[in-house]
Amino acid sequence: MRSLTSSDVIALTTIFTIQGSIHAFSRMAGPSTTQFVTNKMCPFAQKAWIALEVVNAPYELKEISLYGVNGKPDWFLKMNPAGTVPVLSCNGGIVVVPDSELILNYIADGAVEGGSQLQSPSSEEAVKKWRKDISDRVIPIGKEAVLGGSRDKLFSILQEVDKNVQLPYLCGDQITTADCAAFPFLWRLDQEFGPLTQGDHGCGNLRSWLDQCDSTSSFKKTVQTNWWWWW
Structure with a gap:
């Protein structure tokens, strides 16, 4: 699968498939909110978290448990049926990126609202x-x-x-x-x-x-x- 770029997101309608989950990206009007769903002890999630901090993008961090009786709430599995962290949700859930490497690419392109571009x-x-x-x-x-x-x-x-x-x-x-x-x-x-x-x-x-x-x-x-x- 090729890497996600900002051009994918601004297309009128793009279908992105990952681990059996299909997310539709469209240029719809919506709230300009960014939510980062993570577990702070996970190194894969940490690398995406660092990138968000580096570009100084405003975001809400929501931490979830992955194991035990309090693990993986239903709302999270609806967002990412694969059940893995991290997940980046932008524009009120219009854009959902459920993979740490793809999140890095998305952030690097300056696609997160309010954030700068990460590399030249x-x-x-x-x-x-x-x-x-x-x-x-x-x-x-x-x-x-x-x-x-x-x-x-x-x-x-x-x-x-x-x-x-x-x-x-x-x-x-x-x-x-x-x-x-x-x-x-x-x-x-x-x-x-x-x-x-x-x-x-x-x-x-x-x-x-x-x-x-x-x-x-x-x-x-x-x-x-x-x-x-x-x-």
């Missing part, structure tokens, strides 16, 4: 590479390491991506969706195996980047005392 065209290729490396390599190999697999394999990958950090953020001077996508997972690995450093792990650039994010309010606001892994 000059960083587009670097952003794509970072997001692919995090999704396809760091996340699965990190999971293996946490569950007792090879730490050497994880540190080898981290040393490799460390060379691509441009500082102060992953793609240079500006925060992009690469930073939003990477931070929840690299932060958790830093908590488990770190602190990641140049001397101990060959990750000096990642250390500087993590410290930069930790001191930036858009990231700091989303960090929780109690948190989940990604499985």
Whole structure:
């Protein structure tokens, strides 16, 4: 499935299908409200939350439980039958985006009302590479390491991506969706195996980047005392 862009949303009528759920997007008049449905301990939801904070868009955060007797209320399952967080609802529910990667794309295009654009065209290729490396390599190999697999394999990958950090953020001077996508997972690995450093792990650039994010309010606001892994 291709990524959702702002041009999809402003089309007269666009049908978007994800995990068996069909949402119709139309250029109808409606309230200009943005609602972000999440669970604050989920790293996938966290990356979308960071992006909303970075673009300084006005939004209402609604947190739901995902497990136990209070998990997944009916109104949420109607919004996203797949039952996963996060879900971004815009314009009073006219636009519903039920996937963290698609939400990042939507926010990056400046499609959230009242929010700025998240990245410049000059960083587009670097952003794509970072997001692919995090999704396809760091996340699965990190999971293996946490569950007792090879730490050497994880540190080898981290040393490799460390060379691509441009500082102060992953793609240079500006925060992009690469930073939003990477931070929840690299932060958790830093908590488990770190602190990641140049001397101990060959990750000096990642250390500087993590410290930069930790001191930036858009990231700091989303960090929780109690948190989940990604499985």
